[in-house]
Amino acid sequence: MIDAALQGLGLLLSWPWILYPIAGTLFAMLFSATPGLNNSSLMALVIPITFSWDPLPVILLFGALVGGATFMGSVTAILFNIPGKASNAVTLLDGYPMTRQGRARTAISCAAMSSALGSTFGVFVLIALLPIARGAALSLGPPEYLMLAIWGLTLIAALSGGSLVRGLIMAGVGLQLAFVGHDPRTAEPRFAFGIEYLQDGLSLVPVLLGLFALAEVLDLMISGRGTLSGRQHADELGGSVSEGIRETFRHWGLLVRSSVIGVVIGAIPGIGGSVAGFVAYGHASHSAQDRSRFGRGEIRGVIAPEAASDAKDGGALLPTLALGIPGGTGTAMLLGVLSLHGLTPGRQLLTDHLTLVFALIWSLFLSNWLTSLLGLALVGPISRLSTLRTGRLVPAILVLAIVGATLYRGLIADAVCAVLFGVIGLAMKWRKWPRVPLVIALVLGPLFETNLHLTLRLQELGRIDFWSRPLVVVMLALIVLNLMLPILVRRVQSLRVLGRQDR
C-alpha cells in the first residue's frame, strides 16, 4: 500500500503529468469563482476531450476537478454574498459581514487556509481507511453489491431533493434510461423504439452535458442578469492575509472537529458539501460561549464550514472508489469517466490499479492546496470575474457543450440528445425535480442489473442463500431506514407543532 502511495505521488510529480492537475485546478478555479457555473458543468464539458487519453492523465485531471477549487466559490460568497456553489452558501453567513466590516482579505485567507487544512485531513483519512475499504470490497459478492446499489439509490433519493418520492421517481427514471440498449444476457434490444442511435444504449456524456452544462447555461440566459453577480464593479478589499492565517491556527480544535464532520458526512452518499458545511457551522455556533457573534462577522463561522466542505471530498471518494457508489454528481461523473477508460471501481480498481487510485488522491490533495495558494494570490482579479457580462460567457459554454457532445462518438445525434437533456434538465431545475438521483441511477444501472441477475442465478443454483448473508440483512435494514426516516422525521415535526399549538 505504501509503495503504491509513493508510486502514485511519483506519477503526479513527474513531467508532463504534473501539468494535468495544475490545468484542471486552474479551470476549476475559474468555474467555481464564476457565479451560475459549477464544477459539474466543467466536468461535463471536459469528459469528451479526454476520450482518446490514457487513464493516468484523465485520473490526474479529474482528481483536481472532483473536489478541487471548492474554496473559490467562497470568494464570491465572502465578497458579494453570492456563493459559487451550494457548499459555499454557509460561508457567506459570516464571511460577507466581515467584508462589510473591511476585513475581506482576513476572511478570504482564513477560508483558504481552513479549506487547505480540511482537505489535507480528508485526504489522509481516506488514505488511512483505504486498506480497510479494500478488504471490504474484496469480501463482497453480487448480493452485497446489489444491496449497496439499492442503498445508494434510496439514500441519494432521500437526501438530494427535499422530497423522498420525487427523488425515488427520478432514480426509477434513471434506471429506465440505463436499461435502454440491449439486455446484458440475451442481447435483445430494449426501449430502442427502432431508433438506431438508442440501440447502443444512452451515452452518459450527452446526458451529463445536457442536464448540467446546457441546463445551467440556459438558466443563466433566462435569468436576464447583465453580469454574473448582478454587480458592475468589484469592491476594494480590506483586512490582512496574515491575520486570517493566524486566526485559523488559533482555532485548530474547531478546524479538526469540523474536518471530522466533513469526512463522516462526505462518506455518506447523497448528502454533499452544503450539509457538511451547515452541520459544522451549527457545531461551531453551539460550542461557542458567545453565540451572538455568529452571523455578524465571526471568524469561526468561516473556519468551520470551509474545513468541513473540503474535508468531505476525501470521505466522498471512499465509497466511490471502494464500492462504486458515488456520493454526488461529481463522484458520479468520476465513476462514468473511469468506466469510459475501462476502470471498474471496487475490487478491480483497488487491487490492479492502486497506483492510479493514489495518483487521483494526490491530485485532489495538490489541487486543494494550489487553489488556496493561488486563490490568495489572485483574489483581486478573481473577484472581478463575477462582474463578467453574461452575454460574453454564454456562447462559449453553449459551443463547448454542443461540440463536446459531438466529439464523443462523432455523432450529431449525441448533440441532439444533449440539447434534449438540456431542456429536460432546465425543466427539472425549475419544477424542483432532483437531477442527481437520475444521473446516479444511470451510472449505477448496469451494476444494479448485472448483480441482480447474478444473485438470482446463484440463488437458483443453490450457490448462495440470499437471506443468510449478514451484510445483506444489514443493508436491507438501512434501506428501510432510508425510506422510513424522512416520513418519521416529518411525523415527529408535525406532532411537535401540534403540541405547541395545544399549549
Place this chain on the structure above:
Amino acid sequence: MSHVSPYARRMLRASFDTLTLTALTGILAYQSLSLDRVAGSVPRTVLFVTAALIALQWALDLRREAWRSQTAVADSARDPVQASSPTAALAWMIGLLALVVLLGTALGSAIFCLLFLRRRAREGWWLSTAYAFAVGAGLVLVFRWLLGARLYPGWLWLH
C-alpha cells in the same frame, strides 16, 4: 378549454409533471410488453415501482393544490414578458445545433457566436467578430490539431 372550471384547470396544472411522467412510463411499459421474460423482468419491475411512486406523487400534488388558496394561484401566474424568455433561450440553443449541423462545428459555432453577441448581447462589431474568429480558430486548433479529434464537417459540405 373555456368550459373547464378554474379548479379543474388548477388541478391539471398541478398534475402536469406527474402526467408527463405517467405518459413516459406508459410508453416504456408498452414497449416492455414485447420483451421476453428474461430481458423484460428487471425493467418491468422497476417500471411497476416507478409507476406506483408517480401515482403517489400525483396524489400528493393534488392534495397540496387543493389546499392552496385562489390568491396564491393568481400570484404564481407567470409574467408573459418573462415567459417569452425561455423560448428565446431555447431557440438560440437549437439555432446553434442547426448551424453546426449545416455548416460544420467550427464555422457554425463561429457564426453562432457572432450572431449571439450582436443580436442578444448587443456587443459591437469588433468584439463580436474577434470573439467569433477566436472560437472558430480555437476549436480547430485545440480539437483538430492538438487533440486529433474529428470535427463534424457540416451537412452542406458533405452533400
